[in-house]
Amino acid sequence: MSIENTRATDVHYRPAAQSDLLSIADLFLTTSEAPWSREFARASHEHVLDTGTLLVAERRGEIVSVAGSIVRGRLWYLSTFWTHPEHQRSGIGMPLLRQAWNSGVSAGAEVFFTWSSSDPAAMASYMKLGMRPGYQILHFTGEPAGPSSDTGMHRGYESTDLDLSHAAKIDHDIRGCTRESDHAYFLGKPDTRGRQVRFDGEPAGYYYVTAEGNVGPLAWTGPRHADAVLALAFRDATSGGAGVSFAVPGSNRKALDFAFDSGLRFTRFNHFLTTSEFGALDRYLPSGPVLF
């Protein structure tokens, strides 16, 4: 299925170039108010440019809107979609979004999904294309306490540095596809550690933690491993003295139980929208909005 652009404007649409990345980062930071550094926003969009589709809309020589998407296996994911506040709701964003969508159609994607803000224009755009709300993505933060954060309860588990074949096996199970380029990106960040977890020598999960205490992506292979993988991730995330923060797909009941049992605060939510269900996201925590 391909969707045609329906609106002509004085706006020029084109693929983004490397030289646009700082302007795109600034547009993203102005529009989203995300507490990200400019470099983090730039590098995230560079990864989308390098491994997906990144498109911009220009008006009078200024980048006023951006849309970016990635295809991994049969999954198309909308990584970024922002129009400058002064230009919103004037018909600029939707043609860009349709182009990003069409790039997924051309690449053979079968499932189209995203992580949306609560903005009605954003959610309407996604629903117009056929995505439907699944559940909220719930954000937690704080200093974990209580028995759930006690790794001593989880004997037989071993965590070591993540290797890509371990991650690929679990991704295939959780998402139905692998994504080596994303793992290379996560592992290349100086403040991020990727760990794999084994139980009695068998894969039990993997997780990433950052120096600031962010957790994710994280996955486990079966329900009995959930608490151990989460506890190990929390232990590593808090080793620098910071609290933890992470996002939970609403379908992941185990992680929600764990968050509340650990005394964490529920701080905000976004929305998961998809054209159809896929994988086993009830055993997954996403990396964030850019790569899910």
Ligand SMILES: CC(C)(COP(=O)(O)OP(=O)(O)OC[C@H]1O[C@@H](n2cnc3c(N)ncnc32)[C@H](O)[C@@H]1OP(=O)(O)O)[C@@H](O)C(=O)NCCC(=O)NCCS
């Ligand atoms: C979401 C956003 C990127 C859309 O860009 P935009 O340039 O404002 O979008 P458009 O004006 O082209 O509108 C998008 C589509 O949604 C439709 N739309 C907007 N609000 C709507 C509503 N409340 N109900 C139904 N349809 C609506 C528009 O009609 C248009 O569809 P059409 O082209 O088929 O007519 C932009 O509004 C934005 O940056 N919002 C704030 C930040 C944000 O939340 N971004 C999304 C991150 S997930």
